[in-house]
Amino acid sequence: xxxxxxxxxxxxxxxxxxxxxxxxxxxxxxxxxxxxxxxxxxxxxxxxxxxxxxxxxxxxxxxxxxxxxxxxxxxxxxxxxxxxxxxxxxxxxxxxxxxxxxxxxxxxxxxxxxxxxxxxxxxxxxxxxxxxxxxxxxxxxxxxxxxxxxxxxxxxxxxxxxxxxxxxxxxxxxxxxxxxxxxxxxxxxxxxxxxxxxxxxxxxxxxxxxxxxxxxxxxxxxxxxxxxxxxxxxxxxxxxxxxxxxxxxxxxxxxxxxxxxxxxxxxxxxxxxxxxxxxxxxxxxxxxxxxxxxxxxxxxxxxxxxxxxxxxxxxxxxxxxxxxxxxxxxxxxxxxxxxxxxxxxxxxxxxxxxxxxxxxxxxxxxxxxxxxxxxxxxxxxxxxxxxxxxxxxxxxxxxxxxxx
Amino acid sequence: xxxxxxxxxxxxxxxxxxxxxxxxxxxxxxxxxxxxxxxxxxxxxxxxxxxxxxxxxxxxxxxxxxxxxxxxxxxxxxxxxxxxxxxxxxxxxxxxxxxxxxxxxxxxxxxxxxxxxxxxxxxxxxxxxxxxxxxxxxxxxxxxxxxxxxxxxxxxxxxxxxxxxxxxxxxxxxxxxxxxxxxxxxxxxxxxxxxxxxxxxxxxxxxxxxxxxxxxxxxxxxxxxxxxxxxxxxxxxxxxxxxxxxxxxxxxxxxxxxxxxxxxxxxxxxxxxxxxxxxxxxxxxxxxxxxxxxxxxxxxxxxxxxxxxxxxxxxxxxxxxxxxxxxxxxxxxxxxxxxxxxxxxxxxxxxxxxxxxxxxxxxxxxxxxxxxxxxxxxxxxxxxxxxxxxxxxxxxxxxxxxxx
Numbered sequence: 001x002x003x004x005x006x007x008x009x010x011x012x013x014x015x016x017x018x019x020x021x022x023x024x025x026x027x028x029x030x031x032x033x034x035x036x037x038x039x040x041x042x043x044x045x046x047x048x049x050x051x052x053x054x055x056x057x058x059x060x061x062x063x064x065x066x067x068x069x070x071x072x073x074x075x076x077x078x079x080x081x082x083x084x085x086x087x088x089x090x091x092x093x094x095x096x097x098x099x100x101x102x103x104x105x106x107x108x109x110x111x112x113x114x115x116x117x118x119x120x121x122x123x124x125x126x127x128x129x130x131x132x133x134x135x136x137x138x139x140x141x142x143x144x145x146x147x148x149x150x151x152x153x154x155x156x157x158x159x160x161x162x163x164x165x166x167x168x169x170x171x172x173x174x175x176x177x178x179x180x181x182x183x184x185x186x187x188x189x190x191x192x193x194x195x196x197x198x199x200x201x202x203x204x205x206x207x208x209x210x211x212x213x214x215x216x217x218x219x220x221x222x223x224x225x226x227x228x229x230x231x232x233x234x235x236x237x238x239x240x241x242x243x244x245x246x247x248x249x250x251x252x253x254x255x256x257x258x259x260x261x262x263x264x265x266x267x268x269x270x271x272x273x274x275x276x277x278x279x280x281x282x283x284x285x286x287x288x289x290x291x292x293x294x295x296x297x298x299x300x301x302x303x304x305x306x307x308x309x310x311x312x313x314x315x316x317x318x319x320x321x322x323x324x325x326x327x328x329x330x331x332x333x334x335x336x337x338x339x340x341x342x343x344x345x346x347x348x349x350x351x352x353x354x355x356x357x358x359x360x361x362x363x364x365x366x367x368x369x370x371x372x373x374x375x376x377x378x379x380x381x382x383x384x385x386x387x388x389x390x391x392x393x394x395x396x397x398x399x400x401x402x403x404x
Numbered sequence: 405x406x407x408x409x410x411x412x413x414x415x416x417x418x419x420x421x422x423x424x425x426x427x428x429x430x431x432x433x434x435x436x437x438x439x440x441x442x443x444x445x446x447x448x449x450x451x452x453x454x455x456x457x458x459x460x461x462x463x464x465x466x467x468x469x470x471x472x473x474x475x476x477x478x479x480x481x482x483x484x485x486x487x488x489x490x491x492x493x494x495x496x497x498x499x500x501x502x503x504x505x506x507x508x509x510x511x512x513x514x515x516x517x518x519x520x521x522x523x524x525x526x527x528x529x530x531x532x533x534x535x536x537x538x539x540x541x542x543x544x545x546x547x548x549x550x551x552x553x554x555x556x557x558x559x560x561x562x563x564x565x566x567x568x569x570x571x572x573x574x575x576x577x578x579x580x581x582x583x584x585x586x587x588x589x590x591x592x593x594x595x596x597x598x599x600x601x602x603x604x605x606x607x608x609x610x611x612x613x614x615x616x617x618x619x620x621x622x623x624x625x626x627x628x629x630x631x632x633x634x635x636x637x638x639x640x641x642x643x644x645x646x647x648x649x650x651x652x653x654x655x656x657x658x659x660x661x662x663x664x665x666x667x668x669x670x671x672x673x674x675x676x677x678x679x680x681x682x683x684x685x686x687x688x689x690x691x692x693x694x695x696x697x698x699x700x701x702x703x704x705x706x707x708x709x710x711x712x713x714x715x716x717x718x719x720x721x722x723x724x725x726x727x728x729x730x731x732x733x734x735x736x737x738x739x740x741x742x743x744x745x746x747x748x749x750x751x752x753x754x755x756x757x758x759x760x761x762x763x764x765x766x767x768x769x770x771x772x773x774x775x776x777x778x779x780x781x782x783x784x785x786x787x788x789x790x791x792x793x794x795x796x797x798x799x800x801x802x803x804x805x806x807x808x
Contacts, residue, residue, distance in 0.1 A: 262666070264782075264789065293794030322670060381694070392668075
């Protein structure tokens with residue numbers, strides 16, 4: 001019988017005990033033989049540079065229950081939730097996963113299915129309500145939730161819907177929506193999130209903390225000492241190696257001098273061509289960059305009710321990497337499966353499934369001229385320069401990590 | 405009787421004893437009441453960031469025999485010799501100098517006048533010979549000199565011509581050419597350069613050394629100690645203050661991380677729009693930036709017989725500041741006199757002459773929206789970010805320096 005794979009959608013920034021639990025649960029509940037993770041590269045969905053680069057994060061995963069890691073291309077990894085979700089689901093579907101598995105607040109799939117059905121039945125009413133709310137000046141996530149609640153009241157439902165005010169539930173919902181949209185046969189499974197909420201700080205003694213909390217504790221107190229309890233030993237070793245080699249961890253504070261220089265070098269006409277830049281916000285960026293020498297103060301000036309922090313950070317990510325609207329048009333859907341690493345079991349699955357995969361498998365970037373792949377390599381170079389790593393270009397001819 | 409001014413064209417990178425001598429001689433030989441210097445801003449004619457910014461350099465000059473310092477706008481300060489010369493001469497002419505004064509190898513004006521006359525008589529033969537030589541792959545200065553020598557042999561001359569293989573003579577020649585082209589009534593005077601040649605190193609015990617030699621000695625040995633003998637006391641004090649405040653001096657090594665990041669962020673299509681970029685050199689830049697983490701190694705890869713080092717550096721300056729071909733088209737000639745500083749005598753001259761000046765006098769940049777002035781401010785901001793000075797934007801509302 002063919003090996004069975006379950007797919008998960010991850011960032012691992014960095015990999016921690018909660019991720020370990022999630023990968024193990026995904027495998028167990030779906031009775032899969034292997035776990036495939038589709039993972040963001042060096043820039044993440046919330047519009048931030050990764051704490052450490054994708055190769056180190058893939059290695060952490062392969063030591064801790066994940067068998068294959070594919071890179072979610074830049075254009076999707078740094079997009080808003082619906083596009084992020086569609087990119088990730090297309091990759092898991094192309095890799096022939098039987099199931100995909102996401103964390104949610106309650107761990108019950110039925111409310112998601114009902115919500116999905118409800119919105120599909122709403123006949124445009126939902127989309128119109130979103131549009132109206134955005135028109136009234138609401139941020140996109142707030143508008144979505146308001147429209148969703150409005151639609152929910154118009155249809156008699158005696159069973160609970162998914163709570164789409166929670167970040168993880170929203171992503172899960174978009175995964176299901178995307179799977180249905182592309183006609184995937186993958187079955188959706190959800191696992192309850194345990195203990196830590198997304199933004200929770202790392203609490204000593206509590207063995208599971210969010211990645212955000214771990215990074216915060218790391219930067220604010222005495223580094224790895226403060227987060228040891230929340231991460232697997234291999235994560236710790238990889239972070240120690242990174243610290244010794246690179247000296248700097250990725251953050252907007254680290255990259256800000258380059259971002260600031262670029263905002264001021266470009267000027268409004270060129271900034272307008274950058275993906276996601278809308279409605280004169282380029283002038284606000286230029287004003288704030290002229291005044292402020294820290295990222296923190298810059299963000300204080302540019303944040304507003306109209307734009308979520310995340311949305312602004314995504315614009316800044318695209319400014320930093322030079323990703324334009326016209327470049328994005330060249331990559332409407334994932335066009336390859338870029339393998340970052342594999343275990344022995346992952347390799348067996350690849351050998352068995354390779355020919356049936358729906359997208360070409362890329363083990364070495366140098367072999368392809370796909371514009372999306374070029375952008376992934378480019379983003380890696382920009383990340384390396386931003387954190388002061390002079391050894392750029394290595395992404396181009398690097399082989400996948402193999403963990404046996 | 406009206407005050408009489410002589411004009412000099414300078415960079416003062418930094419101001420040294422040779423400059424002191426030149427300013428004093430200019431005043432003496434022309435019997436002028438005041439000396440007006442038109443000075444490059446933060447980027448120089450050889451395509452380099454200035455060692456220290458223009459305000460500090462203007463201050464050095466005002467303490468040492470110069471009475472008014474006007475900024476040569478970026479578009480001219482960073483241009484090849486003929487354009488640089490025309491911009492500078494237009495400013496001195498607009499400021500109503502009676503004479504202008506330049507250093508040359510021999511200090512005799514007659515050979516320059518003969519050379520100028522000769523080339524004007526050549527009836528296009530000279531221009532054609534330059535074009536042919538460039539077509540054969542010679543660098544522009546080499547082509548000029550070859551064409552000049554060829555024309556020189558076709559006309560019987562029993563008196564010596566200027567030696568246009570020497571950098572200072574070439575500049576002087578272009579100054580005279582420009583003055584004639586704009587119909588200026590300023591009289592040209594030349595002063596012999598003494599002791600140090602342009603590229604000479606600073607030799608301890610020798611009281612005059614070139615600015616290049618002084619910078620080199622400064623960077624290679626124990627800083628100011630090594631160059632004390634070659635600079636006025638006020639120059640030393642200003643350099644000491646700069647060192648204490650800024651910690652970094654301007655050089656391509658300092659700015660290279662930003663230059664490299666920008667070359668790689670932009671890509672070939674955007675680099676092609678940058679002023680002076682020609683014939684696919686953008687691809688060479690991208691290749692070299694990908695590989696090399698120091699400016700020295702970068703230049704080793706990109707230098708060639710076809711392009712002088714200086715010409716390549718000018719391209720890099722424009723990449724660094726984001727100065728495009730289309731921006732340059734907006735500033736065909738100097739359109740203002742930007743005052744960086746004055747002595748009491750300079751101020752008297754200004755009061756007396758202001759109304760007769762041929763271009764508007766600008767004492768505070770905030771008062772104008774001239775695109776060339778915007779570029780000067782922009783270049784100052786880029787320079788500040790490049791050397792790690794977070795206090796940008798100060799160029800915008802700074803008042804001229806007044807030395808009494």
